[in-house]
Amino acid sequence: MKSVPKLIRRFSAVLLFSLLLLLLINILLLILITYQEAGKSGAWSAASRTADGLTRQEEGYVLTQEASDTIEEYQAFALLIDQRSLQAVWHTQNLPEEIPLSYDIQGISWLTRGYLQEYPTTTASHPDGLLVMGYPKDSYWKLADNTFSYQLIAGFPRNFLLFLGINILLVFAIYMAATTRLLRSVRPIVTGVEQLPEEKDVHVTESGLLSEIAQAINRTSEKLQQQEYALRKQETARAGWIAGVSHDIRTPLSMVMGYAGQLEESPEISEEDRKKASVIRQQSMRMKNLINDLNLASKLEYNMQPLNLQRLDLVPLARQTAVDFLNLDAEGRYPIQWETPDSLSSCRLCGDLSLLRRAVSNLITNAQVHNPQGCSIYISVQQEDSSGKIVVEDNGCGVADEQLEGLRNAPHYMFSDSSDGSPRHGLGLMIVRQIAKVHGGTLVLDHSEKGGLQATIQLPLLTDA
Numbered sequence: 519m520k521s522v523p524k525l526i527r528r529f530s531a532v533l534l535f536s537l538l539l540l541l542l543i544n545i546l547l548l549i550l551i552t553y554q555e556a557g558k559s560g561a562w563s564a565a566s567r568t569a570d571g572l573t574r575q576e577e578g579y580v581l582t583q584e585a586s587d588t589i590e591e592y593q594a595f596a597l598l599i600d601q602r603s604l605q606a607v608w609h610t611q612n613l614p615e616e617i618p619l620s621y622d623i624q625g626i627s628w629l630t631r632g633y634l635q636e637y638p639t640t641t642a643s644h645p646d647g648l649l650v651m652g653y654p655k656d657s658y659w660k661l662a663d664n665t666f667s668y669q670l671i672a673g674f675p676r677n678f679l680l681f682l683g684i685n686i687l688l689v690f691a692i693y694m695a696a697t698t699r700l701l702r703s704v705r706p707i708v709t710g711v712e713q714l715p716e717e718k719d720v721h722v723t724e725s726g727l728l729s730e731i732a733q734a735i736n737r738t739s740e741k742l743q744q745q746e747y748a749l750r751k752q753e754t755a756r757a758g759w760i761a762g763v764s765h766d767i768r769t770p771l772s773m774v775m776g777y778a779g780q781l782e783e784s785p786e787i788s789e790e791d792r793k794k795a796s797v798i799r800q801q802s803m804r805m806k807n808l809i810n811d812l813n814l815a816s817k818l819e820y821n822m823q824p825l826n827l828q829r830l831d832l833v834p835l836a837r838q839t840a841v842d843f844l845n846l847d848a849e850g851r852y853p854i855q856w857e858t859p860d861s862l863s864s865c866r867l868c869g870d871l872s873l874l875r876r877a878v879s880n881l882i883t884n885a886q887v888h889n890p891q892g893c894s895i896y897i898s899v900q901q902e903d904s905s906g907k908i909v910v911e912d913n914g915c916g917v918a919d920e921q922l923e924g925l926r927n928a929p930h931y932m933f934s935d936s937s938d939g940s941p942r943h944g945l946g947l948m949i950v951r952q953i954a955k956v957h958g959g960t961l962v963l964d965h966s967e968k969g970g971l972q973a974t975i976q977l978p979l980l981t982d983a
Contacts, residue, residue, distance in 0.1 A: 890915030
């Protein structure tokens with residue numbers, strides 16, 4: 519079953535794509551945030567700009583407007599610690615009360631790398647000492663003990679990739695564990711759907727996440743099985759009815775034909791009555807042939823006609839059938855021309871001799887019946903690659919395009935008899951199509967270049983022919 523692995527591959531591809539997309543989005547966000555923070559120059563750059571903007575004049579220390587704006591932007595305070603006395607010699611007006619103005623070496627060491635009275639600080643060098651800037655308590659988080667192993671930093675790319683790989687595998691494992699239950703539910707459903715067209719009795723376990731779909735499949739399978747049983751029962755009854763009617767009609771019809779033949783040959787009745795008896799016999803014969811055709815068509819349709827398969831040659835088969843019809847045409851109204859090339863000496867296949875001869879006979883009869891004024895019939899056997907063809911065509915009246923399309927696509931019973939009782943194409947051609955089908959071939963109908971109808975039986979040949 520190919521559907522479930524395909525579904526698993528689709529889920530895995532979606533998962534992998536989602537992880538890569540999430541990773542890419544996070545990297546882009548990290549770059550964006552880092553760029554924005556770098557664009558602000560950071561707290562350390564603010565301290566440097568403030569130190570550069572603080573100058574000593576005769577009246578005291580003066581802060582430039584740019585440095586003042588920087589302090590205001592960061593909502594910070596600043597003080598300058600003298601490098602000799604370690605005393606604050608200048609500070610901003612917003613200096614918090616808890617900030618001391620006198621320092622020692624330990625205090626200087628602490629505020630340069632951490633906090634001053636819990637205010638995060640940054641420092642910058644000044645000609646008169648050390649400039650300290652303090653920020654709101656909730657503005658920055660500083661790592662005071664910021665020392666790391668050199669091996670850890672040197673191996674960061676490898677460790678990062680290893681960490682990323684472990685995370686991807688972990689996410690994939692969680693994903694597979696979460697979807698296993700769904701896949702277990704999908705597998706029998708996919709199997710059931712695949713078996714429905716094969717007319718199998720499908721039963722899917724109605725449990726799991728997709729139990730409603732499983733119930734629908736089971737109901738569909740039951741309905742299809744019921745329809746299939748009803749159809750087979752109907753077809754069997756139809757075939758039995760046709761066979762029964764054929765058997766029941768055959769005996770009384772034989773009696774009608776026998777008595778009509780006697781009346782036709784009796785010298786005791788008038789010529790007009792003998793002609794009527796002849797019409798009765800001919801129409802009875804037509805009814806007998808029609809019943810035989812119906813019976814054969816029914817058996818072929820329901821595979822009830824046993825096949826007597828043997829190795830045959832299409833060339834002598836078609837030639838002998840043509841000769842038989844020539845011998846029956848005493849008036850010469852339907853001359854048959856043999857157009858098989860002399861180079862084709864044999865065309866072998868495996869088939870039923872009587873059925874194939876019946877197919878060729880039906881095509882010849884069809885040409886005769888639908889051309890009562892007479893016509894020439896052309897028969898040829900052809901070979902193309904691994905296929906053999908028997909082509910029967912005539913130069914008679916032919917068929918209209920609409921009727922030809924109907925003969926190609928519609929069953930014989932879609933055509934009604936004409937009101938004048940004239941013969942029609944239909945059942946005989948359908949039997950030819952069925953005979954070709956049981957031999958693995960086809961029947962192709964088309965207009966003939968000679969003016970009438972062209973019928974081609976195409977059959978597969980033996981590979982060792």
